[in-house]
Amino acid sequence: MARNLLKNPNGEENMEYWELTENGGDEWRVEEMPGDCGHAFTDDATTKYFTTSFELCLKKQLIDLLAEGYSSEELDNQPAVHVEDWYCGRTDCGCVYQLTVCLLDENKEVIQEFTPESVTLDPDTDDCSWKQITHTFSEYGPGVRFISFEHGGQDTKYWQGWFGVRVTGSSVTIDL
Structure with missing residues (x-):
């Protein structure tokens, strides 16, 4: 099985390894599953998640693929x-979720990007339970040396506190 290149994907180490690119409202925090007015996760081993506030909260990791042990030849x-x-x-x-993942070259210029439409979850029309989003990059050309993974969101009612989207179980893997 390919290893997850994201460090601390579930908040077990608080905000360690994550760069807070937007930290609005009451800022990011880590909570225990399932949390207030929350949902059980699909996997009992995942016990924590990151949660957002009433203003936009985004966090990012930049993965250096050469530092992770991949060769230029493998990546090309x-x-x-x-x-x-x-x-x-x-x-x-309610809350809004967003995700942007970019394959980057040695100068950190975008080779290919995955940015799905933002998702709005509304408890009046949706059960707001855990949902998975997946994407596979392929045939993107040579030159990838970094991967940028950024996600987050906010609540839709502008309530003070941590009422925004919750995220966990993030992963980036490479098939050699």
Whole structure:
């Protein structure tokens, strides 16, 4: 099985390894599963998640593929790059989720980007339970040396506190 290149994907180490690119409202925090007005996760081994506030909260990791042990030759063969993320809302407040993953060259210029439409979860029309998003990059050309993974969101009611989207189980893997 390919190893997850994201460090601290579930908040077990608080915010360690994550760069907070937007930290609005009451800022990011880590909570225990399932949390207030929350949902159980699909995997009992995942016990924590990151949660956002009433203003936009985004966090990012930049993966240096050469530092992770991949050779230029391996990367130039364009191995499949798999991305996975899990997100959910609360049962009492709507939220917005967003994700952007970029394959970058040695100068950190974008080779290929995955930015799905933002997702709005509304407890009046959706159960807001944990949902998975996946994407596989392929045939992107040679030159990939870094991967940028950024996700987050906020709540839709502008309630003070941590009523925004919850994220956990993030992963980036490479098939050699």
